[in-house]
Amino acid sequence: MRPILGDKPLWIQCILLASLLILFMGVMGAVSLLIPAQALQTQAMVESLGFELLVSLTFGALIYSHPFRETGFTPASSHWFYLLAATVVLAAVPVTQVLDQWNQNLHLPHALASTEKWMRDTEASQDKTIDKLLYMPNPGYLIANLFAMALCTAIGEEALFRGVVQKILIRATRNIHVGVWLGAVFFSAMHFQFLGFFPRVVLGLVLGYLYVYSGSLWPSIVAHFVYNGSQVLYFYVHPSSTGGAAIPPLYGLVSTGLVLAGFVWMKNLNSLHGPERRHL
Template identity: 35%
Template sequence: MYKLRAALLVLGCALLGMSVGSALALLIAFLAGHINQISSLPRFIQEVAQLPNGWYILIAVQAVSHLCSYLLPALIYWYGFEKGRWTNFQSNSLKAVSGLWIGLLSVIVILPLNEFIIDWNQHLPLPRLLGTVGEWMDRKEQESALLTNQLIAFNSGHQLVIAVLVIGLIASIGEEVFFRGVIQRKLMEWTANAHLGIWLATILFSAVHFQFYGFFPRLLLGVLFGYLYYWSGNLWVAILAHLINNSLVVITLYSQQQPTWLATRLRVDTTTWFWIAASVFGGILLLFRFYQLNRRNSAELS
């Protein structure tokens, strides 16, 4: 009964936060862009993007929506119903985490592997085999792709900074507090199995993004963040790892839009089997070493 009550409370907080976030996001768009009505999400994104300050409106909408969908519900549940504190998210201080740089470096090392999984995931035919459900999945994928394409269409240094703050920092803090700090901890507690709790939380983490063609690469990253948190005993480790991943993606996309990048073409093809194999073995070695240095912390977090 306690588990059901807690699950319903988390769900209720999430729905409340999403509702508040949607209302605030629409208010921002109406006030800043003078948009009077919305027929559909794709039409809304397209209309806002055409405004002179469209990119700033969309990034502000993304920031508010994300804060209300993840961070706000997590804190309401944690402080209001669990009667917890921020310090309860960690059993170990960040300074006491051994080999922090090793854990964070693993995020960079697995990038070629993640790129391979992204490419593989994008070629899966599953949505076409699921009929109506598949059509819904395709529609959600197209909506997400449309928003993403608009958000990464920036071409100045200050827009890059704003994008890193929103897509990197805000997204990392909100998602890690919600999925690792709250969901993962509760699932580990309810299942009495740390590994099962991590994987279940990661499946939820990947599923709620409603991006089928990004499900498996996001699953890989979610498992990585989950174990970094579990082994280190500190939520900031997962937040920093998430921040590094998202920021690298944003910075890379920005660099690819610059003429100097296109002119030099000093790019390393990390999609070859050599780089993929190096990514797998390098990631395993780094994570195993991080686990060895911090195994005591994971026992305290369980």
């Protein structure tokens, strides 16, 4: 069946996406009122699958003849991409931690002191919610968090930010790299965690280029799951931890080098197995 808006210009598609985000945000807001405040894992699953994934699939159904394929839900061109995805995202952890330490110590000019106070108060409020989520007194809580915070979040966010938003940005700029970078910035900004903005941009870049080189969302989903899952596991093993010791900047440089080496390998794999960028 021919999609309803498949032949419309890009700006119409952007309006459609914005409209779907607003509509589903309102619906999810109403649904969340029915979920008990203490059911944080359920709220996370509703946000990821009921909002992000559903928006992405609805957008795809209205725009594309093959929505699953065009939004990236196809196998990667090589099985190596799945292993590389997990390896590269773990290699990126030190550089994200170094950037996080630097980001936490950034201060706005004195004239914007009230804005900085609002940002830090917002971050502190979000941290309290995350601390409640990461309270895992037994393995059952660990499994629930791995499912809700790692798997569901990975599927929902990758579908929306890489499968839809990044694709639109690449088409709008007609440049893959500009589209990936803008997508990473948008991905970080939409989390509204300003003191972790720059490390999340780096994570967005890693996930964005995984999608570009593999031609599939699944390696990005694997990487996102591994990244979030490793944090859940860390706080399960170290429940009283506040984030660990400071990471030397040298580790960040080594981490960056390993990530870049991984992407060189992916680029070579992409060339070997043929470019799979029809969805871009």
